[in-house]
Amino acid sequence: MALHTLLGANGTIATELVPVLLANKENIRLVSRNPKAVAGAETMAADVLNYQQVLKAVNGSDIVYLLVGLEYNIHVWRKSWPVIMRNVIEACKACKAKLVFFDNAYMYGRVDGKITEETPFKPISKKGALRAEIDQMLLDEMNAGRIKAAIAKAVDFYGPRCIDKSATGLMVFERMKNGKTAQWLGNANVPRSFNYTPDAAKALYMLATSEKAYGQTWHLPAVSPALTGKQFVDLAAKYMKAKNNVQVVPKWLLSVSGLFNRFMKEMNEMMCQNDYPFEFDSSKFQKAFAFTPTSYEQAIKETAEWFLDNG
Structure with missing residues (x-):
């Protein structure tokens, strides 16, 4: 069985993803500063701003999910997100782990018509510009073949426990x-558009366990x-x-x-x-994985x- 490591294990999406992993009998490592114990999963405390701690958390992993959520403050984002992304990229490269990045859609800005994976980044906000920056950091590594990764984008979400x-x-x-x-x-x-959290979690697992998903950006299912x-x-x-x-x-x-x-x-x-x-278009994912959103x-x-x- 593969080891699936969740960075940001106390968050909303991780909460939905863990039952999916357990149902598929995967090995699970839950990582955060103060991870909550879950039956059937290993826990490890780590600060994603500390490279050595990230490296230790990623070591031995087959698949790493970057699910970290930061305080909703642009100053915190500017200080922390580039460090987190670089730490996770370098740790995954060192450990030869695949990376699935749970991303948002801020970098697209205002779009007339449906937003697809081909929509160019035209951020009109400080948070959007920062997200475009860290996306490009990962895309550069992916395009150069230095890391096997997939970017999974979501819009605002809703669901049970949310x-x-x-x-x-x-x-x-x-x-x-x-x-x-x-x-x-x-x-x-x-x-x-909104993403339903149980659908988002199922889709993340499908992307993580599909070789064809890597090297690409995907929009998570939205009706x-x-x-x-x-x-x-x-x-x-x-x-x-x-x-x-x-x-x-x-x-x-x-x-x-x-x-x-x-x-x-x-x-x-x-x-x-x-x-x-x-309007968030997830038809690429739906067609590739024969998935119908709830x-x-x-x-x-x-x-x-x-x-x-x-x-």
């Missing part, structure tokens, strides 16, 4: 559960056509047994909130993904059931 790192988790499902009006960032009447914010809230209300009213949070309010709340300030520069249509109806139903059962 609260603190999910805008819809906090602003839709959690608020409905507490009897409050759902909120939506930006324009609730334009289509907005097409995307729902508008209002349509998403309507479905959530149906299964949360709540009112389908939605309170739109405009950009000016985020700007004001940002004076007092760092997270809101950081969110403000990403509003282009919420003010305009943001429908919005079913995924929102499963998410609502989890929130109602875990209040």
